[in-house]
Amino acid sequence: MAEQQKPVGGGSLLIAWQLKDKKVLIVGGGEVGAQRIDSLLTTDANIDLVSPSAGLHPRTKKFLEQYPSRITHFDQSFSFPDTQQAAASIDVGAYDMVLTALDDTALSRKIVQACRSIRVPVNAADIPDLCDFYFGGQVRDGPLQIMISTNGNGPRIAALIKDRVKGALTGKEGEALIKVGLLRTKLKERAPGVGGDVGKRRMRWMSRVCEQWSLEDLSHLDEEAMEKLLDEGWERNEVPTPPEFSKESRSWSWVEVFKSNATRSLPSAASFAAGIVFAQFIFSVWRGKK
Numbered sequence: 001m002a003e004q005q006k007p008v009g010g011g012s013l014l015i016a017w018q019l020k021d022k023k024v025l026i027v028g029g030g031e032v033g034a035q036r037i038d039s040l041l042t043t044d045a046n047i048d049l050v051s052p053s054a055g056l057h058p059r060t061k062k063f064l065e066q067y068p069s070r071i072t073h074f075d076q077s078f079s080f081p082d083t084q085q086a087a088a089s090i091d092v093g094a095y096d097m098v099l100t101a102l103d104d105t106a107l108s109r110k111i112v113q114a115c116r117s118i119r120v121p122v123n124a125a126d127i128p129d130l131c132d133f134y135f136g137g138q139v140r141d142g143p144l145q146i147m148i149s150t151n152g153n154g155p156r157i158a159a160l161i162k163d164r165v166k167g168a169l170t171g172k173e174g175e176a177l178i179k180v181g182l183l184r185t186k187l188k189e190r191a192p193g194v195g196g197d198v199g200k201r202r203m204r205w206m207s208r209v210c211e212q213w214s215l216e217d218l219s220h221l222d223e224e225a226m227e228k229l230l231d232e233g234w235e236r237n238e239v240p241t242p243p244e245f246s247k248e249s250r251s252w253s254w255v256e257v258f259k260s261n262a263t264r265s266l267p268s269a270a271s272f273a274a275g276i277v278f279a280q281f282i283f284s285v286w287r288g289k290k
C-alpha cells in the first residue's frame with residue numbers, strides 16, 4: 001500500500017524577527033498592550049504607544065515610568081477623520097510593525113486595512129483572521145528563545161505547554177549559548193571567509209564542540225579557555241574533551257585544568273610506580289630462591 005502523504009500547509013512561518021532600532025506602533029495600552037510592550041522591550045525596538053492616559057493598565061504605566069527612553073507615549077485616541085480618503089491621526093507608514101490592542105474592533109479593523117494597503121505588517125489582538133502574524137507563548141533564557149504557537153487554536157493551551165517546556169530546561173542553556181556565541185565569533189575572526197572549505201571546516205568543528213561538550217561545560221568557558229580551545233582544538237582540527245569542574249570552584253582556567261588533571265592522574269602514577277617496586281621485589285625474591 002502506498003504510504004500516505006502528510007498534508008502540507010495550514011501552518012505559519014516561525015521566525016525570529018529582528019526589531020532592534022526599528023519603529024513599532026502599539027495602539028491601546030490596556031492589559032494586552034502591556035503584554036505587547038513586555039514582548040517588544042526584549043527586542044530593543046523603539047516603541048510608540050498611542051493610548052489615552054485614562055485607560056492605561058497599571059503594568060503599562062509602570063513600563064512608561066521604567067523605560068522613558070524606550071517608549072514614547074502619545075496620550076491621545078487613534079482616529080480616522082470622517083472624510084472618505086482620510087489619513088489616520090498617526091501615520092502608520094512610519095512604522096516597521098503595527099500592533100492593535102484595542103477594545104474597539106471597528107477601529108482595529110480600520111487600522112489593519114490602513115497598514116495592509118501599504119504592506120506594513122500588522123497584528124490585531126482581537127481579530128485573528130486579519131493578523132499578518134500571531135504572538136505565542138515565550139520561553140526565554142538569554143539568547144535561547146522558544147515560541148509556542150497553536151496558530152490561533154488555543155492560546156491558553158500555548159501558555160500551559162510553555163510551563164511544561166520551561167520545566168524541561170536545565171537552566172544552563174542561556175549561559176552556554178552566550179559562550180558558544182563568543183566562541184563562534186572568535187573562530188570566525190581566526191578563520192574568516194564565507195562558504196568554501198574554511199566555512200565547511202568551521203561548521204563541522206563548531207558542531208562537534210557543541211555535541212561533545214555538555215551545556216554545563218560550555219557555560220564555564222571563559223576568554224582564556226576559548227583561546228586555548230581554538231589554539232589546541234581548532235588549529236589541530238580536534239575537539240579536546242572538556243575539563244572536569246570541581247564542585248567547590250566554578251571558576252577555572254586551563255592552567256587549573258591541567259593542574260587538576262595532573263593531580264587527578266597522581267593516584268594512577270603512584271600505583272604504577274608501586275607496581276614496579278613490587279615487581280622488582282618479587283623478581284629479587286624469585287632470584288634469591290634460585
Ligand SMILES: C[C@@]1(CC(=O)O)C2=NC(=C\c3[nH]c(c(CCC(=O)O)c3CC(=O)O)Cc3[nH]c(c(CC(=O)O)c3CCC(=O)O)/C=C3\N/C(=C\2)[C@@H](CCC(=O)O)[C@]3(C)CC(=O)O)/[C@H]1CCC(=O)O
Nearest residue numbers: 128134135136137138149150151152153154155156158159
Ligand atoms: C500565546 C499568547 C501570547 C501573547 O499574547 O503574547 C496569545 N494569547 C495568550 C493568552 C490568552 N489569550 C486569550 C486567553 C483567554 C483564554 C482563551 O481564549 O484561550 C489567553 C489565556 C491566558 O491569558 O492565559 C484570549 C484571546 N486570544 C486571542 C483572542 C482573539 C480571538 O481568538 O478571537 C482572544 C479573545 C478570545 C475571546 O474573546 O474569547 C488571540 C490570540 N492570542 C494569541 C496569543 C494569538 C494566538 C496564539 C496561539 O494560538 O498560539 C492570537 C490569535 C493573536 C495574537 O494575540 O497574536 C498569550 C499566552 C501568554 C503566555 O502566558 O505565554
Ligand SMILES: NC(=O)c1ccc[n+]([C@@H]2O[C@H](COP(=O)([O-])OP(=O)(O)OC[C@H]3O[C@@H](n4cnc5c(N)ncnc54)[C@H](O)[C@@H]3O)[C@@H](O)[C@H]2O)c1
Nearest residue numbers: 028029030031032033050051055077078101102103125126
Ligand atoms: N490576543 C490576545 O492574547 C488577547 C487576550 C485577551 C484579549 N484579547 C482581545 O484584545 C483586545 C484588548 O484587550 P485588553 O484586555 O487589552 O483591553 P483593555 O480594555 O484593557 O485595553 C484597551 C485599551 O485600548 C485603549 N483605547 C481605546 N480606544 C482607543 C483609541 N481610539 N486609541 C487608542 N487607544 C484606545 C484603551 O484606553 C485601553 O488602554 C480585546 O478586544 C480582547 O478581546 C486578546
